[in-house]
Amino acid sequence: MAEPWATFGIDLHLEPAGPGLRRGLTDALREAVRSGRLAPGTRLPSSRALAADLGIARNTVADAYADLVAEGWLTARQGSGTRVGERRVVPPAGTAPRPREPRESARLAYDLRPGRPDLASFPRAEWLKAARRALTAAPSHALDYGDPRGRPELRAALAGYLSRSRGVRADPERVVVCGGFAHGLKLLGSVLRARGATTVAVESYGLDVHRQILAASGLRTMPLPFDRLGTDPGEPAGADAVLLTPAHQFPMGMPLHRDRRAAVVDWARRTGGLVLEDDYDGEFRYDRQPVGALQGLDPDRVVHLGTTSKSLAPGLRLAWMVLPPGLAQEVAAAKGGIDTCGVLDQLTLAEFLTSGAYDRHVRATRLRYRRRRDALVAATTARAPEARVTGIAAGLHVLLRLPPGTEQSVIQAAHWRGLALHGLTRYTHPCAQAAPLDALVVGYGTPPDHAWSGALDALCAVLPG
Template identity: 75%
Template sequence: MSEQWATLGVDLHLEPAGTGGLRRGLTDALRDAVRTGRLAPGTRLPSSRSLAADLGIARNTVAEAYGDLVAEGWLTARQGSGTRVAERAAAQPTAGPATAPRRRVPERPALSLIPGSPDLASFPRAEWLRAARRALAAAPHDALGYGDPRGRPELRVALAGYLARARGVRADPDTVLVTSGFAHALRLVGTLLAARGARAVAVESYGLDAHRALLHGAGLGTPALPYDELGTDPGPLGDEGAVLLTPAHQFPMGTALHPDRRAAVVDWARRTGGLVLEDDYDGEFRYDRQTVGALQGLDPDHVVYLGTASKSLAPGLRLGWMVLPPALTEEALAVKGGVDTVGVLEQLTLAEFLTSGAYDRHVRASRLRYRRRRDALAAAVAARAPEVRVTGISAGLHAVLRLPPGTERTVVQAAAWQGLALPGLAFHRHPEAVAEQVDALVVGYGTPPDSAWAGALEALCRVLP
């Protein structure tokens, strides 16, 4: 993606609707985006020519809608500055009776820095559509029938090649199992482990409660492992049967697992016959150096590699994969039920996206975008909140902001009043965590679209101590 192309405009998601015609529908959609805060004050809107091209409507229609909103005071238009969202004073909450003041947090925050999602507005729609057309044109007729429960062979071959090249995974297409996202994969592995007699899957002191819930649903315990400056400590591992780790970029703490501990957890698996479940959720996104290779490359017989397109493309695609130890492949297929559970067109499209080089191009462009956002976040925090530290390696789609002791809850509440959704670190802490308790925010800088990023960052800086 060239710098010139990136400066031509901003992404702006609008859905003109209603019975009053295109101009009325566009005006209403823009007004609603400003009123709800989705377009923050000062945001520069695309030119009328650019937005008209994006929406497939006449340029005059856009210009007239802009003019209506300038007249109403929602937008401003100045020569050389373009059309922008007008600055306006923040609405003050209306107090009730003096004896019982009433305050209400907005039900739907206008801005979100919740981690776990990429910038969905940057999904490569045109390139994905072209790949889908090529894949469908080339697909054999039997591809549209009941498929191999492992997934389409085109995708398994493409994934094996890509993961070997980009992540250092040692994979054979026959050991790749396509799933409906990470949660589906973890549910399958949990069921498999329970059937083999495992009693628990050890997990990290910080992580997602949804993942623990999936394992509990399979009848497995989820004891927490200690966490310190070297990452998760596998020392206490015993006969749990498996351990779930995010070694390349611990979620949410943002550290890479120390090499000594990578070796230690593999040694544990070899010694006990246990399994390491490697969640490589954002392994492509490292900004300061080449990313650390997958743990699976150290011992493919004892590591189940779990990957997904949810961070690199979009979670709505529901595309994930496992690279299984050869000895577990048949057991995993039996647990899956002997049927393919992922849409064949999505599989064929992703295979074409990978083999054509479009996936690499998209990841490189995304890497540049997210690195700039992380740099902007670090610079803004350093300038406006010197007591707050951005921690973790330069990677992924989120960062941890260490706060002064005792301030996390207050900052999260203040963010809600600013119309900003973001979690404190306590939200991701295991109930039995073996780690120092610190006050921090988990900031998903990959989540907002470009048009909302500046507003979200400004709202964040306003609430930092």
């Protein structure tokens, strides 16, 4: 039978040094507290447990504890054990000071940056129920190193959901789970480069981090033309692949025109190119029928990428790719020999999908976001008539077009009011040929419900007119 101290103690790393065990232990404990390695309030092992761990007499540990209690480094109370005393921690000489938070973060009152959901609406209770069910049903081997493509339960659940809700032609064998869209794009970039690709055509307006990921893979990015109908993939001469947001262009807000959808797939078929479809917020449609996934036109030439970052929370770091047959094997190999995404969250998401909880959550948040969008459109139309709202039919953001030359002044005014806003300039490809356009990309997902009216007032206060 195990001794009680062996199972109920806590681990503490100490290296007593110097003359005498008692003095060496006392000095080691004092230095651990002084340096901050043992934080104020930390409970120390019992004298019996620490003595057993260090292989010394229990009285030696008890005497060292008593010395440090007398000096004020430790406290000892009946029923509370021995703890580190409350005192200011002096960092070791040469330790770099902790960097301060950016000034704008400290002053941030409202956040209207795009690409973020309302984290307060995360379905904690339903997620916890799904996690319990999933963990209860999971076989023990599910907790072992797994298939690099992801858990089969999640790949099967995703295949069914995407086929039903997005028109994706999905086979679980061709689904690869990844740690967010950026992780998926990084894997695709490495595979494309290994295949000999050199150039990826991207939209004139889009996230710079995506261009940086492709560049880090050794791929050049070239901007596609943009006109009144939106992105024009046309004939991207010299490109080996095209990265698009066809269901809801980010950040301009319109879907890829139906003729251009067919044209880019035809280009891929004729040239052997690949279309990378970023379906980042495919669940949120308000004033029109959902736009089906581009992948449905040709599953052998289009990679479909989706994520829970908008529908649930970015912190889950769960996304997926539905890949052409040959590419699925290469991407799985690039991901590594074992699964690198958390098994428990994968099993929970699979249960969340198959139980219908995901659909219920999406429908509820879709209604909430639509009400926010309606309030934003009504307020800006009434209170800032010089700003024109576009791209409102879907997603979690709108584009507010501003009078020429006013974007930077509005951003500055918002900064001083503690309002986080992004201008269109930050999303423009440096080599884009599009005419300069002053606009704001306003996300209405981030503020919790209680802060929404205040965020809207702050926005209207900085808009022209």
